[in-house]
Amino acid sequence: MILGSNITATDTGGRIKAFCGLNAVFDILAMVDDAVAGYDASGRVIIANENLASLSGLTRQQLLGIDVNALFLPLSGIPNPHDRLPFPLDGSKATLLCRRPTEGTKVRVVVRARAMGDDGSFLLVARPTSVASAPEPDGPRPTSDVSVDGAALSSDEVAAVADADVRVASIGREGPADVVALMSELGGAVVSGDASGVRDMLVSELRDAVDADAGALYLAGSGGYALKSFTGDVDGREMPSYITSQDRLASLAGEVRHTLAFDRHRGLDGEVVLSEKATKEVHGAPELESLPLVSFFSVPIVYDATVVAVALVGWNAPHALHGHDAKVLDILALHHANELMTATLSARAHSNERVSNAASERLLHLEGLGEKATLLDYYDAFEAMAAAVGCSFMPIFKNLHQDTLFIKTPAGELVDFPFDVDMLRDDEWHYEDVHIWPFSKLATLRGWVSEKCIANDGVLVIMDRLVGESRGFLVTKDGGTALPSLSYTYFKRFVQDVHRLERRQTQRAQDALISHTLQSGLGNHLQHVEGLTAQAIYNSATETADVGGDFYDLIRLPGNRACVILGDVAGKGVQSASVSAAVRTALGAYSWEGLAPSHMVRSLNDFFLGFSRLETFATVFVGVIDVAEGTLTYCCAGHPPALLLHPAEQQTELLSVQSGVVGAFREMVYRDGHVRLRPGDELLLYTDGATEARGADGTFFGEVGLRDAVVRNIDLDVHDIPDKIMATLYEFTENRLDDDVAMMAVRFDGLDADSTAGAPS
Numbered sequence: 001m002i003l004g005s006n007i008t009a010t011d012t013g014g015r016i017k018a019f020c021g022l023n024a025v026f027d028i029l030a031m032v033d034d035a036v037a038g039y040d041a042s043g044r045v046i047i048a049n050e051n052l053a054s055l056s057g058l059t060r061q062q063l064l065g066i067d068v069n070a071l072f073l074p075l076s077g078i079p080n081p082h083d084r085l086p087f088p089l090d091g092s093k094a095t096l097l098c099r100r101p102t103e104g105t106k107v108r109v110v111v112r113a114r115a116m117g118d119d120g121s122f123l124l125v126a127r128p129t130s131v132a133s134a135p136e137p138d139g140p141r142p143t144s145d146v147s148v149d150g151a152a153l154s155s156d157e158v159a160a161v162a163d164a165d166v167r168v169a170s171i172g173r174e175g176p177a178d179v180v181a182l183m184s185e186l187g188g189a190v191v192s193g194d195a196s197g198v199r200d201m202l203v204s205e206l207r208d209a210v211d212a213d214a215g216a217l218y219l220a221g222s223g224g225y226a227l228k229s230f231t232g233d234v235d236g237r238e239m240p241s242y243i244t245s246q247d248r249l250a251s252l253a254g255e256v257r258h259t260l261a262f263d264r265h266r267g268l269d270g271e272v273v274l275s276e277k278a279t280k281e282v283h284g285a286p287e288l289e290s291l292p293l294v295s296f297f298s299v300p301i302v303y304d305a306t307v308v309a310v311a312l313v314g315w316n317a318p319h320a321l322h323g324h325d326a327k328v329l330d331i332l333a334l335h336h337a338n339e340l341m342t343a344t345l346s347a348r349a350h351s352n353e354r355v356s357n358a359a360s361e362r363l364l365h366l367e368g369l370g371e372k373a374t375l376l377d378y379y380d381a382f383e384a385m386a387a388a389v390g391c392s393f394m395p396i397f398k399n400l401h402q403d404t405l406f407i408k409t410p411a412g413e414l415v416d417f418p419f420d421v422d423m424l425r426d427d428e429w430h431y432e433d434v435h436i437w438p439f440s441k442l443a444t445l446r447g448w449v450s451e452k453c454i455a456n457d458g459v460l461v462i463m464d465r466l467v468g469e470s471r472g473f474l475v476t477k478d479g480g481t482a483l484p485s486l487s488y489t490y491f492k493r494f495v496q497d498v499h500r501l502e503r504r505q506t507q508r509a510q511d512a513l514i515s516h517t518l519q520s521g522l523g524n525h526l527q528h529v530e531g532l533t534a535q536a537i538y539n540s541a542t543e544t545a546d547v548g549g550d551f552y553d554l555i556r557l558p559g560n561r562a563c564v565i566l567g568d569v570a571g572k573g574v575q576s577a578s579v580s581a582a583v584r585t586a587l588g589a590y591s592w593e594g595l596a597p598s599h600m601v602r603s604l605n606d607f608f609l610g611f612s613r614l615e616t617f618a619t620v621f622v623g624v625i626d627v628a629e630g631t632l633t634y635c636c637a638g639h640p641p642a643l644l645l646h647p648a649e650q651q652t653e654l655l656s657v658q659s660g661v662v663g664a665f666r667e668m669v670y671r672d673g674h675v676r677l678r679p680g681d682e683l684l685l686y687t688d689g690a691t692e693a694r695g696a697d698g699t700f701f702g703e704v705g706l707r708d709a710v711v712r713n714i715d716l717d718v719h720d721i722p723d724k725i726m727a728t729l730y731e732f733t734e735n736r737l738d739d740d741v742a743m744m745a746v747r748f749d750g751l752d753a754d755s756t757a758g759a760p761s
Contacts, residue, residue, distance in 0.1 A: 033051065034125045034126065035054075037049075038122075043068040045064055048063045055126065056071060056100055057100040057102045058101065068086075069084075069086065072086055072087070072098055072109075072111065072126070075095065076328075087111055087113050093112055094113075096108075107128050109126045109128050109129065111124055198343035199343075203217040203229045203230070203313075205336075207313050210329065212313045213293075213316050214232030214293065214314065215311060215312070216230045216312045217229040217311045218242075218312070220306075224247070225309070225310050227239055238290070238292070247287045249262075253300040254307050257300050258330050259297050259327070260276060261296075261323075262277065262297075263277070263294065263318065267282070271286050277321050278323070292316060295321055296312050297325070298312060299312075300333065302334070355490050358388035359388070359497070362384055363494075363501060366381055367501060367505075373467075373505065382395075382475075385490075385491060389486075389491055392455070393410075393473060394473060395472075396474070404416065433465050434461070434463050436492055438457075458474055459475050461473055461474075466499075525553055525554070526554040526744075527562075530627065531628075531750055531751045533719075533749055538741070549568055549579060549580045550568050551583065553588065555592075557592065560628040560751060561625065563587070563588075565620065567619060583618055583620070583662075586603075586604055587600055590603055597623060597624055598635040599670075605668055608662055616663060618662045619662070619687075619688070621635075622635050625677070631677065632677055633674055635673070638662065639688075640691055642654075643706075643710060645710065646681055655675065657672070679749055679750040680749075681748045683745070683747075687741060689737065689738075690706055691705075701733075709725050709728045718746075721745045722743045
């Protein structure tokens with residue numbers, strides 16, 4: 001009834017176009033007694049009725065998008081390749097198995113299918129039947145239903161494959177009862193990204209499909225195939241942990257790309273050889289001396305025309321190897337290649353994230369240590385990174401007494417290193433002062449580490465300068481396997497990042513030393529001036545911070561006068577310290593010329609702009625105090641406004657006459673401000689590091705916060721005010737200052753009559 005209805009095909013997006021209206025489709029599907037599904041050109045369900053949901057044990061929503069080969073299997077129970085249908089599209093009957101994935105069982109059904117247009121879409125009708133009464137498909141069953149690489153199974157082989165499925169169900173081993181249930185678990189592992197779970201299930205499926213003693217899966221990597229999964233019993237022996245690309249077994253897998261059957265025995269010369277079942281060829285394979293399997297299949301897993309893994313499935317004693325078993329294994333390998341790669345790539349993504357996080361964590365730790373980082377700290381970082389990529393770290397040390405080298409193995413053993421590092425160099429990879437050579441490029445070194453049973457593969461790293469000296473170490477891959485190319489790349493980048501960090505921190509330490517020398521030798525002095533009492537403080541943002549451009553001075557001048565200076569040069573390090581030293585020197589010279597503060601700052605601006613290499617600017621407060629007259633003349637050039645305290649009246653005054661910064665424009669206008677002083681008045685100067693300090697919630701301390709702190713402490717002695725305000729800043733920021741802070745307090749005491757009379761002209 002349904003196959004004769006006027007149902008149209010689907011479009012390329014997998015949606016029903018039409019047929020007598022969309023509602024009619026659902027009405028007809030609901031009326032029929034059979035299980036019905038519509039498939040798009042790629043063989044995926046786009047519509048299904050409730051009968052198919054009941055037959056498969058899935059909901060209609062779960063059925064949408066399922067591949068036809070995942071739901072309907074040939075009688076063998078082995079899925080067809082994704083691009084081949086298990087039934088004809090001419091409406092004739094075919095007997096198949098319908099999977100019930102949630103139960104791990106199968107139901108025998110008779111299906112008919114018909115193409116619904118020329119775009120590849122089709123409609124399928126299925127009806128369950130008992131095994132005893134199930135009619136056979138009309139006509140001979142196509143032998144190409146389960147073909148691999150163009151090799152079709154004969155009718156006898158199809159029957160043998162079906163018998164193999166029965167054997168699998170009756171084995172009684174732990175785990176899934178049959179191949180289909182195992183495939184269901186395999187799909188779940190793929191979804192979860194569990195690469196090891198996918199590998200274990202795949203090798204179990206291959207082993208159970210031919211009832212072998214053991215199965216092993218080797219994953220392709222740099223230089224060969226590494227053992228990743230094993231199941232079964234090999235009489236207490238072990239499978240080889242690694243098969244190199246040069247081994248005959250691996251090279252045959254790469255050349256032939258389908259399952260081969262081998263018997264392993266000794267030739268006339270006593271060497272191990274492999275006899276290939278199909279071609280009768282004999283291949284020398286001395287590298288397989290330790291292989292415990294006597295008869296086995298080599299099953300390549302091919303993805304995108306590349307052999308990504310090789311499975312060995314076999315027996316501990318001589319065993320008959322049948323061609324249909326090889327084809328079954330090929331079908332399973334072909335069917336699950338995508339799942340294996342999906343899970344492997346997912347696991348690799350997780351691994352990449354883990355390794356990146358480990359590298360970032362170690363680099364941040366070293367950066368936090370700054371110049372305090374020792375060689376041991378760097379070696380700890382290298383060891384942690386080596387562990388993150390599945391390797392071991394072995395530093396090379398020098399025996400100063402005997403002038404020889406030795407290495408320290410992961411077990412703590414000291415082994416003489418009989419090589420001159422310079423003799424090993426071949427510039428395989430070079431980044432500034434860092435050299436990295438894979439063992440594959442250093443045959444002598446590779447042979448030595450292999451002979452000493454230290455490792456099979458790895459890299460030699462030489463850093464021309466690390467903590468003051470040339471350093472070297474080995475990063476080795478354990479377990480007899482090759483170093484993966486991705487691990488090599490990650491470690492190379494990490495060494496490069498560490499080198500840049502160490503070089504930066506060395507330069508920073510040198511700059512700080514120069515800056516400290518400049519500041520200690522050229523400035524930040526408070527000279528004694530009669531009639532004035534002063535106190536200043538300078539605090540770095542952190543203990544290891546670069547010396548910045550903050551500076552201050554109190555200079556005694558003739559005629560009972562004094563020049564008070566506090567400023568901030570933009571930037572940090574050697575340049576800003578050098579510029580601040582030059583500014584202090586220049587202002588000191590200008591003050592002795594008797595210039596007004598605005599004139600001094602104007603001359604300083606010309607000085608800045610006269611040197612094109614000084615690509616910076618400064619803010620500065622320059623004041624001249626006439627102690628005898630009790631006056632202050634000042635110029636505030638882009639600097640935070642100074643505070644004038646009147647403790648006797650419990651008041652503060654903001655010195656509001658402002659001018660522009662120094663070093664920005666030649667046409668900048670600078671103005672003087674004038675204030676009369678009374679004995680006991682105090683002048684408070686500070687840099688913007690005080691007002692721009694941030695609290696834990698991100699709020700600024702600000703000028704209001706500073707004035708409040710001053711008012712609360714206005715009765716303190718002038719010697720205590722800078723320290724008290726600095727303590728308030730630390731409390732506000734929870735000991736996390738973002739910028740350097742300089743602060744100076746000057747109290748006007750005035751002169752007595754004798755001092756005024758004796759003042760020099």
